[in-house]
Amino acid sequence: MGGGLTPAQANARAALTALLEPILADRHPDAAEPPLFLVACSGGADSLALASTAAFLQKKLGFRAGAIVIDHQLQEATAAVADRTAATLRALGLAPVLQQQVEITQAGAGVEAAARAARYAAFEKAVEQTGATGVLLGHTKDDQAEQVLLGLVRGSGTRSLAGMPPQRGHYYRPFLKVSRAETEQICTKESLTWWEDPTNADPAYLRSRIRTHVLPELVDLLGDQLGENLARTAEICRQDADIIDSLAQERFATLANVQPQKVELDMTDLKAEPAGLRARLFAMAAHQLGAEALTHERTGAIEQLLAGSKSAGPVQLPGGVEVWRGQRTPGVRRQNPAKYGKLVFITVRS
Ligand SMILES: Nc1ncnc2c1ncn2[C@@H]1O[C@H](COP(=O)(O)OP(=O)(O)OP(=O)(O)O)[C@@H](O)[C@H]1O
Structure with missing residues (x-):
């Protein structure tokens, strides 16, 4: 890795530090070894950049960075992608690096949801096997913007417009304030070759159409701030949804x-x-x-x-x-x- 720290690297490190520091400060002082966080790595630029950021920060912040790579076996290329990704992660200093193949029996419209369910089941197994404290997911600011638009297009309510939370249970999304372009810049700077999943551009999926057509067109028409603004909408909606949900819980308990x-x-x-x-x-x-x-x-x-x-x-x-x-x-x-x-x-x- 040559040259000084780039703004993208600095932003990524600050984002992961901000998310992990309070969790690590809470840990038991007598714990025998630092807590383990598994980076869920698809081989895409987002999760590879997250893995390299975690590898860099693990000693400084006092945690162990491991990884889990899932092969959904839905495309011919993915077995090789998983092997190459796992090798890259080991070379970056992550340990353990788990690799898991999952079987998806569904076809057609349900395949995306089935892949997600199988992926999260494998994450759960990995957490159990390794005793990991958490799983780090590579969703970026752009994913969040897409999620908000998806919610709007589907006519959803406040909770849906709130997008993805930075934490749910032991799942963490440290990169919600890091852009996809920044993750690519980090990979380029650190000579990490990432995989472009062709299904991300498959017009059969509504999310892909939003990613490849709707958002770029809107950014062209409305300006670069759009992604940032949609991500802010998510944050505001999350605060509102949280308060309404907690009021509803109180009322439910009474009524x-x-x-x-x-x-x-x-x-x-x-x-x-x-x-x-x-x-x-x-x-x-x-x-x-x-x-x-x-x-x-x-x-x-x-x-x-x-x-x-x-x-x-x-x-x-x-x-x-x-x-x-x-x-x-x-x-x-x-x-x-x-x-x-x-x-x-x-x-x-x-
Ligand atoms: N094959 C995989 N192996 C390990 N982790 C993965 C894999 N695919 C996705 N992930 C994790 O999930 C994150 C989001 O991936 P992606 O955007 O492809 O999924 P999504 O369908 O949009 O999101 P999700 O299913 O989590 O709601 C990645 O950054 C990575 O952390």
Whole structure:
């Protein structure tokens, strides 16, 4: 590696330091060895630059940098890419460097999600095997901007516009303030050859179309600041979503009558809540019973149920949950609907 420190390298090192320092400061003073962080490395410029940054900082900050490389076996080239990437990581001084092949049986539209699920299952296994404290992912500021646009295009809510969090559980994204161009500059400076995944440019995927067509076009029309501004939108939305979610959790704990296969919410209480909170209360009741995430359309159907005046239902939710407005007591023929007074979420799956 020749020459002085470039602005891209300095930015990357500052970003990783800012994320890890508070975690490392918290560690137990008697711990036998420094905590291990595994860089999830695809061989792309983002995660290779992250690996080299982690390798450089490990002694200074007091952690061990290891890596995990997954071969999804979806393209012929990937086995060789994984081998080459693992060799590069070892040469950079990361240890251990784990390599794992995963089988994806899905084809067509579900393949991306299946690959992601297999990848995260392999990460979990690697954490268990090595006792690692965390996994470092290479998502950049550009990925974040794409994520926000994707949320807008799909018509999503605040949580979705919040994009990817810098930390969730033991997964960390130190490079959310580092651009993809900077990761490429770092690799070039450090003579690291990265792999361009051809599926990143495959127009079959909405994310690829946003990456290769929509964002560049918007930047052309609206200026270079766009990526930065979208990433800022994510940060603001995350703060807002956090406060609304925590309010909803408080309200749910007070209002919901949770039973093993049933959650009851009082309709008068629900009507007194603002719609944004109410939607979250519905989602939490459904989630409690194992239903999948609620769509805007299903939330609207529950709202309609709530607005009615008679016993009614069910609204079917994906994942085997039904919602009823009031419930008749079996064996009692004439009941006053006004007395039902509850929205009842029940599990109908066996
Ligand atoms: N084959 C792989 N092996 C190890 N890590 C990987 C692999 N593919 C992706 N990653 C990790 O995930 C990060 C994001 O990769 P990519 O942008 O391709 O995935 P994504 O589908 O956009 O995101 P995600 O699936 O994590 O939501 C990479 O920077 C890297 O840290």
